[in-house]
Amino acid sequence: MNEDFSVEMRLPKGCPNCGSHKVTVSQAQQLDDIVFCSSCNTEICDYQAAKQMLDEMPRSENEQLIEDVVNNRKPSSTEE
Ligand SMILES: [Zn+2]
Secondary structure, eight states: OOTTOEEEEEOSSOOTTTOOOEEEEETTOOTTOEEEETTTOOEEEEHHHHHHHHHTOOSSHHHHHHHHHHTTOOOOOOOO
16 A cells, blocks of 8 residues: 655755755646645645746756746755
8 A cells, every 4th residue: 555655855945844856746636636745734835836847947057046046045955
């Protein structure tokens, strides 16, 4: 029984609660599955929105900074 099996992803947008970029989604990855923060289990968005974020992920640090400004957030310092 692997019903609770989940996969970890990394989103460009950090958790609104703890700032972590690591999220967990069910292995089934249905579009309406909820994506949770891996650190604090905050509900981030649904999988469809997460996929969209990944599609739009900035390819350079400059774009990352621009997105951080758009999101009204300081550049993340939690990079690993
Ligand atoms: Zn969190």
